[in-house]
Amino acid sequence: MTYLPSVCPHDCPSTCALEVERLDKRTIGRIRGAKSNSYTAGVICAKVARYSERVHHPKRLLAPLLRAGAKGTGKFVEITWDEALDRVADEFKTKAGKYGSETVWPYFFAGTMGIIQRDGIQRLRHSMRYSRQAANICTELVQNGWIGGAGGPMGPDPRELAESDLIIVWGGNPVSTQVNVMAHISRARKERGAKLVVIDAYQSPTAEVADDVLLVQPGTDGAVACAIMHVLFRDGFADEPYMEKYTDNWRELKEHLQDKTPVWAEKISGVSCQKIEALAREIGKTERTYIRIGYGFARSRNGASQVHAVASIAAVGGNFQFLGGGAFWSNRIVYHWNKTVVEGLDVLDPITRILDMSRIGPVLTFEDEAVRKGPPVTAMLVQNTNPAAVAPDTKRVLKGLKRDDLFLCVHEQFLTETAQLADIVLPATMFLEHDDIYQAGGHMHLQIHQAVIEAPEQARSNHWVINELAKRLGAQHPGFGMTEWELIDKTLLDSGWPSADALLEKKWHDVQPSFADSHFLNGFPTSTGRFQFSADWSKLGPLGSKLPNYPDHCDNIDSATAEKPFRLITSPARNYLNTSFTETPTSKRKEVRPTVKIHPDAASQLCLEDGDKVRLGNEQGSVVLNVSIFSGLQTNVVVVESVWPNSAFEEGVGINTLISAEPGPPNGGAVFHDTAIWIKPA
Numbered sequence: 094m095t096y097l098p099s100v101c102p103h104d105c106p107s108t109c110a111l112e113v114e115r116l117d118k119r120t121i122g123r124i125r126g127a128k129s130n131s132y133t134a135g136v137i138c139a140k141v142a143r144y145s146e147r148v149h150h151p152k153r154l155l156a157p158l159l160r161a162g163a164k165g166t167g168k169f170v171e172i173t174w175d176e177a178l179d180r181v182a183d184e185f186k187t188k189a190g191k192y193g194s195e196t197v198w199p200y201f202f203a204g205t206m207g208i209i210q211r212d213g214i215q216r217l218r219h220s221m222r223y224s225r226q227a228a229n230i231c232t233e234l235v236q237n238g239w240i241g242g243a244g245g246p247m248g249p250d251p252r253e254l255a256e257s258d259l260i261i262v263w264g265g266n267p268v269s270t271q272v273n274v275m276a277h278i279s280r281a282r283k284e285r286g287a288k289l290v291v292i293d294a295y296q297s298p299t300a301e302v303a304d305d306v307l308l309v310q311p312g313t314d315g316a317v318a319c320a321i322m323h324v325l326f327r328d329g330f331a332d333e334p335y336m337e338k339y340t341d342n343w344r345e346l347k348e349h350l351q352d353k354t355p356v357w358a359e360k361i362s363g364v365s366c367q368k369i370e371a372l373a374r375e376i377g378k379t380e381r382t383y384i385r386i387g388y389g390f391a392r393s394r395n396g397a398s399q400v401h402a403v404a405s406i407a408a409v410g411g412n413f414q415f416l417g418g419g420a421f422w423s424n425r426i427v428y429h430w431n432k433t434v435v436e437g438l439d440v441l442d443p444i445t446r447i448l449d450m451s452r453i454g455p456v457l458t459f460e461d462e463a464v465r466k467g468p469p470v471t472a473m474l475v476q477n478t479n480p481a482a483v484a485p486d487t488k489r490v491l492k493g494l495k496r497d498d499l500f501l502c503v504h505e506q507f508l509t510e511t512a513q514l515a516d517i518v519l520p521a522t523m524f525l526e527h528d529d530i531y532q533a534g535g536h537m538h539l540q541i542h543q544a545v546i547e548a549p550e551q552a553r554s555n556h557w558v559i560n561e562l563a564k565r566l567g568a569q570h571p572g573f574g575m576t577e578w579e580l581i582d583k584t585l586l587d588s589g590w591p592s593a594d595a596l597l598e599k600k601w602h603d604v605q606p607s608f609a610d611s612h613f614l615n616g617f618p619t620s621t622g623r624f625q626f627s628a629d630w631s632k633l634g635p636l637g638s639k640l641p642n643y644p645d646h647c648d649n650i651d652s653a654t655a656e657k658p659f660r661l662i663t664s665p666a667r668n669y670l671n672t673s674f675t676e677t678p679t680s681k682r683k684e685v686r687p688t689v690k691i692h693p694d695a696a697s698q699l700c701l702e703d704g705d706k707v708r709l710g711n712e713q714g715s716v717v718l719n720v721s722i723f724s725g726l727q728t729n730v731v732v733v734e735s736v737w738p739n740s741a742f743e744e745g746v747g748i749n750t751l752i753s754a755e756p757g758p759p760n761g762g763a764v765f766h767d768t769a770i771w772i773k774p775a
């Protein structure tokens with residue numbers, strides 16, 4: 094049996110080191126985790142283990158397509174690659190001739206996390222002066238929350254979870270979304286008797302296996318964090334010598350938290366003050382407390398402030414200084430990439446406008462301020478994302494994508510709902526069929542990948558498409574003349590890492606900084622070198638004034654009202670990854686159908702029973718789905734695990750119909766878990 098090394102490219106911080114069973118030059122068998130990688134440690138999620146279902150799926154796109162009917166009717170005819178690329182280039186040139194280059198908006202995200210195949214579209218954008226994209230749909234809110242306190246994203250080695258005594262998974266669900274985190278937590282529980290506490294808005298699969306769970310109202314985690322710190326100060330657990338040496342403004346923080354008691358937090362969050370007191374005392378007594386910060390509670394209008402408050406706990410407790418202690422969100426700065434050649438940063442014109450990807454609906458329907466000041470978007474190339482289903486405000490997104498004057502080219506693996514609205518569809522390779530390099534947000538391995546199998550029929554890589562379009566458009570940059578491997582090699586060397594061949598030989602490179610650096614014993618990566626209890630949000634974005642500087646409950650959320658008494662969160666489904674895997678038979682079978690989890694008391698008030706159809710709505714629209722009675726949440730909280738395609742819903746629009754495209758402060762970002770709704774029997 095031949096197993097070849099590989100790397101998972103999906104939008105998941107685990108970036109697992111894989112071993113792929115190659116049956117022949119076009120066919121794979123099983124995929125397993127690499128045991129010799131100290132983070133992956135042989136563990137991967139089930140959806141990637143059965144990847145043969147996806148890579149050999151009968152509905153993969155295998156030839157370029159030209160729209161043959163009205164937009165959205167799904168009628169296409171096959172054309173040659175030359176014809177497809179010529180048409181795309183001609184449209185881009187014509188539109189740019191009429192409206193200026195910024196009328197073209199290349200649009201991408203993290204369908205692959207590979208640096209060559211994901212980010213090469215930027216090279217085309219920059220060399221042609223096309224509109225730029227604020228790539229904020231996923232990490233902007235959590236990242237700014239982290240930066241506001243600790244500075245650049247890095248932190249205690251995630252493998253140190255195995256050395257912890259108290260692990261708090263806050264606003265994340267690694268059982269479903271980052272299974273390796275659980276492998277390291279399991280070691281700590283088994284070998285050290287560590288305790289796992291989950292803080293979330295619902296009883297997620299991770300909460301199911303925890304020792305204790307705090308179920309919060311969405312958007313109130315900041316209050317819980319403040320009350321924990323209040324107790325740490327009040328009961329003498331706050332590490333004053335640590336704060337004196339490593340933080341700014343701790344006395345002001347102490348003063349600020351005087352009235353942020355557990356009773357105060359209970360009224361806001363619905364978490365009992367006894368539970369908050371107990372957890373705070375446990376943190377106070379446990380040096381090796383490791384807070385693993387997830388994305389969920391950041392996707393809120395007050396998300397950045399909430400993340401800042403949670404990270405502040407580890408600074409007040411001084412936990413950052415201990416092995417197995419501290420707080421961690423991502424390791425992204427430790428890779429210190431130089432992406433000049435991949436992204437064409439040397440030809441970027443800083444005056445080209447930036448359009449907000451999370452607001453693609455308002456942008457395409459002329460409701461966004463930035464697009465109103467300039468030319469309309471009349472041409473797009475979409476790679477690695479499916480905004481018709483995953484972006485906020487689905488109705489506006491669909492209205493915009495259906496505009497007859499918008500030329501849409503989608504380079505994809507399947508005929509997604511975005512591709513169905515395209516004028517030209519191009520068939521894309523999957524990760525096993527092309528070369529790339531990967532960083533991991535959730536750990537510390539830089540990894541390289543060489544194609545394991547050949548691409549089927551006419552599927553072509555993102556890199557190939559970008560270079561072919563560049564030729565036709567006359568785009569000038571050395572990166573367009575390079576092979577994938579040459580670009581990998583150049584980027585690695587420019588970034589101070591081993592060459593492509595050297596990295597291939599060793600498979601991955603451990604970039605974790607030293608203990609002292611990653612525990613910030615040499616200072617935090619902030620302007621003062623200290624953890625900032627008073628965040629300067631105005632430095633991080635134009636909406637910074639909407640957030641409080643000190644940790645607090647920031648009441649700028651879409652609160653429940655008499656008309657909209659429920660709060661909706663759209664947490665990830667275990668068998669899907671955004672809309673990836675929504676096409677694979679086993680994932681579909683396991684997820685069954687879109688459902689809304691409703692507390693039994695709320696269901697009884699609404700006269701609903703398990704399996705009943707129900708309509709969820711707000712001012713943006715409504716969706717119909719089935720009820721699942723579920724007691725693991727507060728009575729006015731509902732959960733729809735996602736992201737199902739729109740077509741899985743009875744009326745053809747999915748859950749993101751209800752999600753606002755309002756930008757989260759300080760610098761934008763999608764507020765997926767900050768939605769008030771009404772519920773009616775359907």
Ligand code: SF4
Nearest residue numbers: 101105108109138141
């Ligand atoms: S856990 Fe994440 S990185 Fe690992 S195989 Fe699954 S999707 Fe990929």
